[in-house]
Structures are given as C-alpha cells and as structure tokens.
Amino acid sequence: MQIKPISGKENKNGQSRRGYDDDRYRHRTSNYSTVCISGNNNFKKLPFEALKNYPRVESVGLENNQISMIHGKAFAASKKIKLLNLYSNDLHNLPNNVFKYIPASQFLLLGLNQILDINSYTFTGLESLTDLDMPMNNLSKLPSNVFQHLPKLKILDLAMNKISSISTEAFTGLEELDFLNLAGNKLTDIQESTFASLTKLEMLVLDNNALESLTTGMFLGLKNLRELYVSNNRLEGLPRDTFKHVPRLSKMALNSNRLKSMDGEALSRLKELSLAYLHGNPLVCDCKVTSLLKWLSSSQVKAFPGAVLRCWEPAEHRGKELKSLQRSQLKCLKIKLLNLYSNDLHNLPNNVVKYIPRLQFLLLGLNQILDINSYTFTGLESLTDLDMPMNNVSKLPSNVFQHLPKLKILDLAMNKISSISTEAFTGLEELDFLNLAGNKLTDIQESTFASLTKLEMLVLDNNALESLTTGMFLGLKNLRELYVSNNRLEGLPRDTFKHVPRLSKMALNSNRLKSMDGEALSRLKELSLAYLHGNPLVCDCKVTSLLK
Template structure:
C-alpha cells in the first residue's frame, strides 16, 4: 500500500510538472513560436514577420524576450505589457507604429531593451517611458520624431544607449536629456538639427560617444559641450560648420577622437584644441582650410592620426609652422600623399610634406 501510494504520488507529481509546463506556453499566440529557456522559468516568444496587425494579448506570463519585428502593428495601447511583468527585451522594429499611449509600457520594470526602429512615430508621449526603470537600450531610429521635450525621458536613470538617427529633429532644446544621468551613447545622426541649446546636454556627465553626423549645424554655442566631461568620441562630420573656438570646445578634456570631416571650416584659431591633451585621432578632411598654425598640435602628445586631405591649402609664408610640424610629427597623416597645395600657382599640386619653407613667400 505504501509503495503504491508512493508511485501514485510520483505520477501525480509528474503530471503536475507536465501540466505546469504546458500551461507556461499555453498562452502562446497561434502564429508565434514560444520556447522555454533551458533550466529557467523564462519563455522566448518569436512573432517576427507573422502578419500581426495588433500587439498580441495572449502571451505566456513568463515571457522574457518578445520578437515582433516586421509586422503591421500600428499603435501601442495602454498596459500592453501588464500580463508579462518580467519581460526584458522587446523588438518592434519595422512595424507601422504611429502612436504610443502614455501608459503603454506601464509596469514593465524589468525591461532592458526596447527596439522601435523603423516605425512611423512622430511624437513620443511625455513621461511615456517613466516605468522603464531598468531600461538600458532604447532604439528610436528611422522614425519621424521632430520634437524632444525635457520630460520625455523622465526617470530613465539607467539608460546607457539612446539611438535617434534618421528622424526629423531640427532643434536640441535645453534639458532634453537631463534625466539620462547614466547615458553612455547618444546617436543623433542623419537628422536636420540646425540649432543646439547651450544647455541641451545638461545631465550627460557619463556620456562617452556623441554622434551628430549628417545634420545642418552651422554653429555650436559656447559651453554646449561643457557637461560632457566623460566624452571620448565626438562625430560632427557632414555639417555646415564654418568655424570653431576654444569656448565652443570647452568641457572636452577627455576627448580622444574628434571627427569634423566635410564641413565648411575655413579657419581654426591656434588655441581651439588647447584643452584636448588626450586627443589621439583628429579628422579635418573635406573642409576649406587654407592654413593651420603648427603650434595648435603641440598640446596633443597622444595624437596618432590626423586626416587633413581635401582642403584648400594656400602654400605661402603663413603655412610655414604647419609644414615644420609635419616634418617633425610622429602622427600618421592619412593619406599623406593627398596633402597638396591649391595655391599659389608655383606650388599648386605640390605635396605639403615636400615643401621647402625658405621658398614659401608671403602674399604681396
């Protein structure tokens, strides 16, 4: 009797385990594939490219990864994540999302990654992400977002990576990112940014990478980069910048890489990079520079690569200190043979490193 009871108990236990496992994935949407992570009470739900027109409601309660990319979901209603409180990663890229309810992500306190790349979002709800206390990665690229408001990213104190390329931003207002005190990476490339507020980057003391490539910046206000004390890489390629000053670059003492390719820089003051002792890569190619003061690089002991080709070098007496520096530096001038004089006629197409300083005359 005792042995029979023990066997029945064992069978009952097995049935309970099987029932529990079936129930765990029983909520899987018909068109999706649900798989349990081995050894963990976590289910991955794969609904990628399954023709969904709405956010699925019958999801397993232990879902932790949700793949919903390349569907036709057009909006995110309130509390869509209420029944999956342990969700950690959601991919909604390349849907047709136009609107997000302010409480769409309510309760998702374990979410670490949210990918909304390639949708039709024009406006982000104010404080719409405030419940995402553990979010680390937020991808909002290739949407139609035109305005950033100070409380848009409220309470996102753990966000480390914010991607906003390929949107319709024209202005970076004051305090746009002030809540993002842990942010390390900010990508604002391929927008239409023309104006940056002097306080646009307030709060970003931990930022290490800032990408402003392919915008419409003509000027940068003095002190705008001041809060970026940890910044190591700044990309300003393909803008309309015509000049920079020491006050413009203030705050970038830890910068290691600066990219200013394909702008409209005509003149750089000798002290513009004075406070960037850690700079190892500097790219100034594709501008309108006619001359540089060689002394501007003496404050950069770690400079390894300098890109200066495709400028309008005027090889007269004003370029002597720069030519002398070229002859002494150990930095790689890339590409060295592309550094050529545009004027005057007697030096046209000559290589800057080959110039003899005693033959560089002052203009009449």
C-alpha cells in the first residue's frame, strides 16, 4: 500500500479532497499536512499501522475507494490526524476502539458506506472530535451511550440511514452538540426525553421519516433549539402544548404531512418564530382551525415562497387559501370519520352511534370488543367502511349489519369468529369487500353470503375450514377474488364454484388438498391467477382432470 503525501487542499489532479460538501472544511483544514489516496485505487484494507511512514500527517483522505476492513490498530502510528475521510467505501463494521489512537481528530467522515451498527466503544478516545458525518449507511438503531466519548461534538449527521429505534440515552454526553440530522430514516416515534441532554442544540432535522406525532415530551431539554424541520412525515395533528419546551424556535418546517388541523395557540406562543412552512397538508377548514386563522391573520411569520396554506375539506372551501376565509365560514363538519383504533373497548352500547348519521368511516380495530348485535350500528345509514380487525368477536348473529345499507367494506379479520348466522349479512346489498381472515371458522353454512350480490372480494385465509361447498357461494354471482389459503381443505368437488362463474383470482394454497377436480377449475372461464401450491397432492388417476 503506497501512500504519497500531498500538501494543501487538493490532490494531484486538482480535485477536492472530499467526496462531498468540501467547503465546510476548507477554511479549517487548509494548513493541515495531507495524505490523499482518493478514488479508483482499489484499496480494500487498512492494515496494522497503515500510515506509519507519516507519523505527523494531519489530514487523511481515503474517500472513494473500496475499503471494507480496518485493522483495530490501523491508526496506531498516526496520532496527529485531525481529519479522517473514509467517505464512499465499503465498510460494514468499525472495530471497537479503532479511533482511540487519533485523539486529536476533529473531523470524521464515514458517509456512503454500509455500516450496520455502532456502540459505546466505537468512538472511544475521540475527545476532540467536533464533526461526525455518517449519512447514507445502514444503521438501524442508536443504542445507549453510543456517543458518550464525544464531549466536544458539534455536528452529527446520521441522515439517510435506516434508523427506526433510538434509546433515550443515545445522546448522553453530547453537551456541545448544536446540529443533529436524522432526516431520511425510518422513525415512527421518538420517546420522551430522547433529546434531553442536548441543551445546546440549535438545529434538528427530522424530514422524510414516518413520524405520526410530535409530543411535548419529545422536546424536553431543547431550550436553545432555533430550527426544526419535520417535513414529509405522517403528522396528523399539532396539539397546543407541542412546542412548550422549545420557546426560541425561529424556523420551522411542517409541510407535506397529514395535518388536518393545527392549534394556532401552539404557534402563537413561539415569539421568535420568523419562518414557518406549513403548506402541503390536507387541512380541514372547520371551526377547529379558528385559532390557526387568527394566528395567520396577525402573524408576520414568512411562509415558503409562493406556497400558501389551503383548505382540503370541506368541498365548498377546497383549494381556497385559509387566510382568505372569514371566521364565520369555519363551521364544524358533521362527523364523517370516527377513529377509535387501538383502544381498550370491550363493549359498544346499543344505539351509541345513531347520533352521527352522516358517518362514512368507522374504525374500531385493535380493541377488545367481545360482541356486536343488531342494535350496535343503528342509524349508520351512510356508513361505507367498517373496520373491526383484531378484536375478540366470537360470533356474528342475525341481522347484525342490517342498518348499514351503503356499506362497501367490512373488515373482521383476526377476531375469534367461529360462528356466523345465515342471516348475519342481511341488508348489505352494496358490500364489495369482506375480510374474515384469521378467525376460527371450521365451516360456513349454505346461503350465508346469499344477500351479498355485489361482493367482489372474499378473504377467508388462515381459518380452519375443512371444505368448500357449492351452497356456500350461493348469491355471489359477482365474486371476482377468493382467498382461502392456510385452511384445512381436503378436497375440491366438481361443482364447488358453480355459483361464482366470474372468479378471476383464487388462492387455495397451503391447505390439505390431496386431489382437485380439474373440471371445477376449467369452468371458470375468467380465471387468470390461481395459487394452488403447498398442498399434499396425491398424483394418481384422480388428478387426471387437473393435469389436463
């Protein structure tokens, strides 16, 4: 491995030492003695004391090579290094304590590698480090105390990794940090006090994650935060106390989320706010945004050039600039969506929803609901979507859905349903999707689905069905898709699909089918996709028609 020292800030081709963002370092590193072996040198390893011939070197550029391995003592003879650039190599792991031999290092550039994880020993000894750049790697989590040996760190760039989990102790020790970039990761939530030790942080970048909410506790400790960027996430609301712990915010980006409402009080409390990007959200312009309108009307805060906060709903205001509306125009909508997903409901009182007759979407999944009856959904004549997966419903009694004439989607997956009345689906004349997957059905009686004349998709996967009968499909003349994988089916009689002639997609895989009558399938003239694999087929004369 031949390394040639190069003075100044350029290599022999006049190219920048760094693979990216070089200007940030030029004025601070221009006087460093430099070793540079960047680009197309095919270096794959940094061996023991790799730079021993240059004990006084201060800037090492190893970017754009193919380095995949670093010896634990690669830098043991190079204690003067202040900048180490390993950008754009093929590193998957960093040996513990590998950097402890370069205690004077101020800049460590590790971006565009394949680094999978870091721990509390990765950065041991780097007590002078001010800038750690690790964008575009494969980190999935930040464990406790991972940066504890970096007391002078000011800039930490972890953008475009795969981070989905951050320990509440991950940033312990970073008392001087003023810039943190976590953009482009896979964060769905951030726990309370995660940033509590970052008392000097001024800029926090969380763009392009999957955050669903901003909580008050998430910003604990960030009393000096000046800039917050959370665009392109999945935020749905902005509660009044959201920014309680970040009173000095001057710039904020919440654009391109799913914000249907924002509490203007949350923004009006930010006395130093001068720029706020709020556009690109599906704002519902009803009485809930009155405080937001008040803030917009009185605030001098600048928005993104050319972008305005527009209404998405109701239809009469769609596309209008919120600021152009009068408060008297902001009327509360009749409830059309009620989301009670992931609570602890065990029972629903009879007639409880009759007071919201315009409701179209009712989401009750991931509760503990034990039973429903013919009075549960009284009055919901406009309902089109009823989602009740992951509850404890064990049976569907007669006429349970009789008050839902416009229902199109019914999701009852992953309950404990073992019994369905033949009158259970009476009244569902518009239903086109029914999901009963993941229940405890062993059989379904003749004519159970007879009233579902418009049903197009029926999902019965992951039950314990032992057979499919001709009568089971009575009335399903428009059924297009049938999924019955992972059951206990043992045979497929010739007339099975007599009443579902329009089937185009079917899944019967992973059952106990030892034989299948090919005639049953050949009658399905519109069938374009069939999953039949994963069955213990007995290849004797009984499967001749199937082979044909």
